[in-house]
Amino acid sequence: MTRMKVRILASLIGLPLLTIIILIGNPYFTIACIPIGILATYEAMNLTPFTDSKIPRKLIYIVTLLFIIYSFIALSISIYLIGSLIIISVCFIISILWVITNNDLEYKIQRIIYINCIPLYCGFLFSHILILYIDTSLPIGLGLSIIIFTMCVTFAGDTGAYFVGTYFGKIKIVPAISANKTLEGSIGGLCSSVIVSVIVSTVIDIQLNILPLLFIGVSLGVMGQLGDLFESKLKRIKQIKDSGTFLPGHGGLLDRIDSLIITIPTSYYLFYIFLV
Structure with a gap:
């Protein structure tokens, strides 16, 4: 099984499981x-x-x-x-x-x-x-909505950057930190974050005007990529490819949640400013 197929299979199993855990409370x-x-x-x-x-x-x-x-x-x-x-x-x-x-x-x-x-x-x-x-x-239910929103936007940005960078990436932006990071992938990830932020906010009914919403979408897209680069820098210093082997096709746990660790607090404070 190719790394791509293993990656997709792990996501199909992991994401629903994660969603269930969040919804159980x-x-x-x-x-x-x-x-x-x-x-x-x-x-x-x-x-x-x-x-x-x-x-x-x-x-x-x-x-x-x-x-x-x-x-x-x-x-x-x-x-x-x-x-x-x-x-x-x-x-x-x-x-x-x-x-x-x-x-x-x-x-x-x-x-x-x-x-x-x-x-x-x-x-x-x-x-x-x-x-x-x-x-x-926070208003009842808003915290859960923000978590779901942030996870969707973050994973969309990560996925968009991965696929656009894989198939269209040519211009290396930070080869000293990550040889696979390209300008095309970065733009693809940012666009994916913004698009999904608008879609998800409509689905889960987050009452926020379009300009603050776009600002949050862009902010999460940028911070997610910075979180990924931060971990990539640590791995480059250590001269390893993955932080671990916990997730098949994805590497270590940190390789999957490095962006989320940064975007959850970012989303929290931005929504707090705009909604509370």
Whole structure:
């Protein structure tokens, strides 16, 4: 079976399963997000230039879990942001103490950055999908609508960029980061994001004027591609093709949700500005 067929088959199985988990609701949605966050953290740590013994992996796992669990407890984004600031502040202090007490370490500043940025990426940013789901400051049902909207727009942008880039891509835009990223693919992905944003907003009845809607569609298209490039840069530094082998035909889990980790918070705050 070709990589393309495996990729399509995995999507046909994975997307309906993901949709069912979202629609079932809590606490099942939160329970499902915990292993996703942990696996994403595992893959992210493997993208660092340091070996197992050179970063406090247990601390990173714990902080990531704290973000995910706290997002289930917090009732609004304002409460979540305050609590998250406390969590990452404590993590920052502990990471500094850990580096100071390990005198034989090299690149101490880089280690502190990795120790704090991995939980922020896989915990704080990822957990926005949970707090968005239960945010009591949003109109009833709006959080779920925004999640579905964002997932559709993000996956459309990713798929559009992949197919347009595969069949029509010629102009390389960031060969130093990703050899497969082309200008044609980037434009195709952006157009797909905008088109799907209009279609999905009509289907799920998001009450938003066309100009803000187009702005959100473009923003998600751009941020999704930046999220993908960010992970590609980490993989290029590590000199690997995929973040893992968890998803057949797709690589690792981070290879599939790297864009979503960025677009969910982006969508959250933009809709909050325009609708609340």
